[in-house]
Amino acid sequence: MIIDRLYGEVKNKGNVCVGLDTCLDYVPDNMMDRNASVEDILFEFNKRVIDATIDIVPCYKVQIAFYEAYGLKGMSAYKKTLEYIRNNGSIVIADIKRGDISSTAQMYAKAHFEGDFESDIITLNPYMGFDSIIPYLDYVEKKDKGLFILLRTSNGGAKDIQYLNVNGNEKLYNHVGDKLKEIALKYMGRCGYSSIGAVVGGTHLEEAEEIRNRLDNMFFLIPGYGAQGGKGSDVAHYLKNGNGGVVNSSRGIITAYKKYEDGIEKFDEYIRKAALNMKEDISSGSKVL
Numbered sequence: 053m054i055i056d057r058l059y060g061e062v063k064n065k066g067n068v069c070v071g072l073d074t075c076l077d078y079v080p081d082n083m084m085d086r087n088a089s090v091e092d093i094l095f096e097f098n099k100r101v102i103d104a105t106i107d108i109v110p111c112y113k114v115q116i117a118f119y120e121a122y123g124l125k126g127m128s129a130y131k132k133t134l135e136y137i138r139n140n141g142s143i144v145i146a147d148i149k150r151g152d153i154s155s156t157a158q159m160y161a162k163a164h165f166e167g168d169f170e171s172d173i174i175t176l177n178p179y180m181g182f183d184s185i186i187p188y189l190d191y192v193e194k195k196d197k198g199l200f201i202l203l204r205t206s207n208g209g210a211k212d213i214q215y216l217n218v219n220g221n222e223k224l225y226n227h228v229g230d231k232l233k234e235i236a237l238k239y240m241g242r243c244g245y246s247s248i249g250a251v252v253g254g255t256h257l258e259e260a261e262e263i264r265n266r267l268d269n270m271f272f273l274i275p276g277y278g279a280q281g282g283k284g285s286d287v288a289h290y291l292k293n294g295n296g297g298v299v300n301s302s303r304g305i306i307t308a309y310k311k312y313e314d315g316i317e318k319f320d321e322y323i324r325k326a327a328l329n330m331k332e333d334i335s336s337g338s339k340v341l
């Protein structure tokens with residue numbers, strides 16, 4: 053199952069998930085060939101980031117919005133990026149955050165688990181209801197695919213809806229988590245985690261322990277590290293014995309070279325260094341717990 057592969061990759065390479073939220077503003081001048089198309093520039097940038105990190109990270113998260121924003125050429129870069137990651141033996145999470153009625157969800161499943169935009173794991177938004185998740189489950193069961201479903205997100209606005217009290221005094225995200233766990237239990241891997249995991253922002257700490265204990269067999273995608281303020285000692289609360297989750301950083305890694313005077317010349321070195329520093333930060337955070 054995909055979750056066993058991800059678990060194994062984390063065991064060997066640590067928890068850093070490199071976020072490819074790539075836009076032209078992040079591309080160094082020397083990669084901005086005036087004659088090249090947006091498709092080539094975005095893909096070449098991603099290829100450099102992937103080549104610099106593939107032996108030290110377990111997976112990549114590709115945020116589809118950044119490619120959609122550039123139209124068809126952007127989507128070609130998106131397709132090439134997914135293929136490059138998968139063909140080189142790594143795991144790709146497509147951050148698409150879909151949620152819709154089942155007839156539409158079926159088409160989203162086909163669009164992102166087959167064909168041009170095939171990825172290994174996708175993100176979903178469950179707040180339209182649990183029937184919106186069902187159409188993806190066939191792919192989890194029969195095609196070795198995985199889901200990371202939004203539970204408690206990293207943004208401040210998470211509190212507007214996800215923290216509302218339901219059923220008396222229960223937080224909505226806990227209610228959602230319990231329902232997702234019920235579904236997740238049907239798709240358990242040998243590693244003790246399900247191919248249906250949850251997205252839990254690494255920026256809110258108060259509830260971390262409760263969420264981790266309550267959803268003990270769900271693997272977490274943890275965004276919010278770096279640019280949004282999350283630190284190794286924060287995100288470590290969502291891990292279990294150093295595994296059970298991958299921590300995403302997008303801007304923190306792909307723009308790392310901008311902090312250095314010689315960043316453009318040593319682009320690959322600084323990208324790798326940012327991923328290695330993050331890996332070390334998370335593992336020292338885990339040791340403190």
Ligand SMILES: O=c1ccn([C@@H]2O[C@H](COP(=O)(O)O)[C@@H](O)[C@H]2O)c(=O)[nH]1
Binds near residue numbers: 205206275279
């Ligand atoms: O709760 C969530 C869910 C998803 N994201 C996504 O993660 C990255 C974060 O980017 P950074 O540059 O590392 O801040 C981005 O693609 C978001 O759409 C999230 O931030 N929080």
